[in-house]
Amino acid sequence: MSDKVKALREKRGRLVSDLRTIIETAQNEKRDMSAEELVKHREIFAAQDKVRAEIETEEQTVEAERQMAAAAGAGAERARQAAAAGERAAPVKPYNTPEYRAGWESWMRTGAHGLTADEVRNLQFTAPGTGENTRAPEQFIADLIRKLDNDVVIRGLATHLQSDGSKTLGIPSLDADPADADWTTELLTGALDTAMAFGKRVMQPNPLAKQLKVSKDLLRFSALPIEALIRERLAYKFAITLEKAYMTGTGVGQPLGLFIASANGVPTTRDVATGNTAAGVTFDGLISAKYSLKSGYQARSSWLFHRDIVATIAKLKDQELRYVWQPSVIAGQPDTILGRPVLMSEYVPNTIGADLYVGMIGDYSFYWIADSMEFLLERLNELYAATNQVGFIGRLFSDGAPVLGEAFARVKLGAA
Numbered sequence: 001m002s003d004k005v006k007a008l009r010e011k012r013g014r015l016v017s018d019l020r021t022i023i024e025t026a027q028n029e030k031r032d033m034s035a036e037e038l039v040k041h042r043e044i045f046a047a048q049d050k051v052r053a054e055i056e057t058e059e060q061t062v063e064a065e066r067q068m069a070a071a072a073g074a075g076a077e078r079a080r081q082a083a084a085a086g087e088r089a090a091p092v093k094p095y096n097t098p099e100y101r102a103g104w105e106s107w108m109r110t111g112a113h114g115l116t117a118d119e120v121r122n123l124q125f126t127a128p129g130t131g132e133n134t135r136a137p138e139q140f141i142a143d144l145i146r147k148l149d150n151d152v153v154i155r156g157l158a159t160h161l162q163s164d165g166s167k168t169l170g171i172p173s174l175d176a177d178p179a180d181a182d183w184t185t186e187l188l189t190g191a192l193d194t195a196m197a198f199g200k201r202v203m204q205p206n207p208l209a210k211q212l213k214v215s216k217d218l219l220r221f222s223a224l225p226i227e228a229l230i231r232e233r234l235a236y237k238f239a240i241t242l243e244k245a246y247m248t249g250t251g252v253g254q255p256l257g258l259f260i261a262s263a264n265g266v267p268t269t270r271d272v273a274t275g276n277t278a279a280g281v282t283f284d285g286l287i288s289a290k291y292s293l294k295s296g297y298q299a300r301s302s303w304l305f306h307r308d309i310v311a312t313i314a315k316l317k318d319q320e321l322r323y324v325w326q327p328s329v330i331a332g333q334p335d336t337i338l339g340r341p342v343l344m345s346e347y348v349p350n351t352i353g354a355d356l357y358v359g360m361i362g363d364y365s366f367y368w369i370a371d372s373m374e375f376l377l378e379r380l381n382e383l384y385a386a387t388n389q390v391g392f393i394g395r396l397f398s399d400g401a402p403v404l405g406e407a408f409a410r411v412k413l414g415a416a
Helices: 002-030 033-087 098-112 117-122 138-151 216-221 227-250 284-290 307-313
Strands: 159-162 171-174 195-201 206-215 301-305 340-344 357-362 368-380 387-403 408-412
Touching: 002 033, 033 307, 098 117, 098 216, 195 387, 206 216, 206 227, 216 387, 227 387, 284 357, 284 408, 301 307, 307 340
Parallel strands: 159 368, 301 340
Antiparallel strands: 171 195, 206 387, 301 357, 357 408, 368 387
């Protein structure tokens, strides 16, 4: 653990202690928290959550630096071994050569009219008839996908499927198990089963697009790598849109969300309101949700809440007067509720009211995402010429859906 992470964890620990002092003061005096105490509790919870995010960022940075150093060492060792063995280097894809990348960056800065003859030739492998649509260099694609994985909660846990270019992706499903086996005699085979049934889920990567405008002066004179600038903004916009869809997407022309009741995703039979009130989540309600999952799913499960709901859960205690929300004190480990990790997303429903969804627990490997890897970038030279700008349109194709309802339990508030 780095010194910075250690200091941040100590700071967070002090804030959590302050939180609990507010709660326990009111409890010891046998009263509800005052309006002033509630405001103070919200402020301190927000502060500790900000520190939590700083800890995660620092840990990710340290780990990335470690991996880069390890990869550099491993790459050098492989090159040395290959040279010693007289092996030939692996063929380089045409869109991952230095020449192609140089042409790509020149095209982004100036458009097709600014390319030299050599740069045009280096970009010629793209399919004819596509206008100024061109395929991003392989490293550009890889960086974009990694950024989405970092920014979006579900993408990092979901099962990823890669489309081979087909319009749809069919996934076989076992919709009904065979009936139990029969006790019989040595020479008999048991009753013929009629219960087992197969079905099919269909996923279709849907188009997702975003348009950016960039100053021509910035393109021409910026000291920043313009490729990184475009990538960072596109990654942010795609990440936000995908996160919303993974939570509350309708499934029509977009992914099917976890908080949308659907026979094709998480049905209403997986809603758990037992123990909760219309005014909020309770300790008993959390227990009911956790243990509505089979043990196999529990072992890989995580809670998923908006931070506002976590702030209310942070006040709850179990029957032994222990807080059910426990902040992490170990590097790389998340906070927990009832022993299971807590994930937070700004796009989980957080409205308090009767019969509303406010979170879930589940095994998110049963949320499947189908991507079409091809990321397209189109440059618009003339459309914004009057304002001395150049437009860029990024396009991505993706779909997603929960594929096994029993792997999830939605936390629902009680009736009015």
